[in-house]
Amino acid sequence: MGLYSTAMETIEAYTGLSPAAFFTIAALMFVTYRIVCSMFVDPEEFNDKKPIDANISSTQPIPIPAPIQEPVQLGDMTEEELRAYNGSDPSKPLLMAIKGQIYDVSPSRMFYGPGGPYALFAGREASRALALMSFDPRDLTADLEGLSESELEVLQDWEYKFMEKYVKVGQIVTEKIAVLQTDDGEANVKKEE
Ligand code: HEM
Incomplete structure (x- = not known):
C-alpha cells in the first residue's frame, strides 16, 4: 500500500x-x-x-507482355482503313491521326489499347476531339470547322506532343489512287478499290 x-x-x-x-x-x-x-x-x-x-507458382505461366514492334511506314491510308488499327487486332500497331498525319502510338498501349482511357482515339482521326478536349465520338473527325483560335492552339500543342513522342507512319487520304504506267510510258491514274 x-x-x-x-x-x-x-x-x-x-x-x-x-x-x-x-x-x-x-x-x-x-x-x-x-x-x-x-x-x-x-x-x-x-x-x-x-x-x-517469386510469388508466382512455377505451374502458372508467367504473363509476357506483347512485344512492341518497331514502327513500320504505312503511307497513304483512308480513315476507313485506319480503323483497323484500333487495337482489336494485337498483331497490328495502334495508330492515331492528328491533322491528317498518322502516328504509331503502340508504345502507349496503356492509354490507347482496348480498355485504356483514350481507347476511343485509336484507329481514328482525332483532331477535332483533341482541339475541344472532347470524348464525344462525333468529334472523331478532321473537320475543324467553327473552332476558335484557342481551340486550334490546343490542337497545335497536341500535334507538337505527338510529333515529339511518336513516329509518323503515314497520312490520311480521302481516296487512294494508283498510278499505272502503260506500255507507251503514259501514266494512267486509277482509283484503288
Ligand atoms: C479529368 C481530366 C483529365 C485528366 C486528369 C487527364 C490526365 C491525363 C494523364 C495523367 C495523362 C498521362 C500524361 C503522360 O504521362 O504523358 C493523360 C494523357 C492524355 N490525355 Fe488526359 N486527362 C484528362 C482529360 C483529357 C481529355 C478531355 C482529353 C481529350 C479529349 C485527354 C487526352 C489525353 C491524351 C490523348 C493523352 C495521351 C497523350 C500521349 O499519348 O502521351 N485527356 N491524361
Missing part, C-alpha cells in the same frame, strides 16, 4: 496531474501509437517479402 501511494504521489509531483488524468493520457497516447504503427509495415516483415516473381 505504501508503495502504491508513493507511486501516486510521485506521479502527481512530477507531472502535476492527478493519477487518473495521468493514466487516461498515457492510455490515449498508447492507442494513438498503435493506430499510427498499424499504418506502416514492420521493416523486418517488409524485408522478408519475396519479390513479386
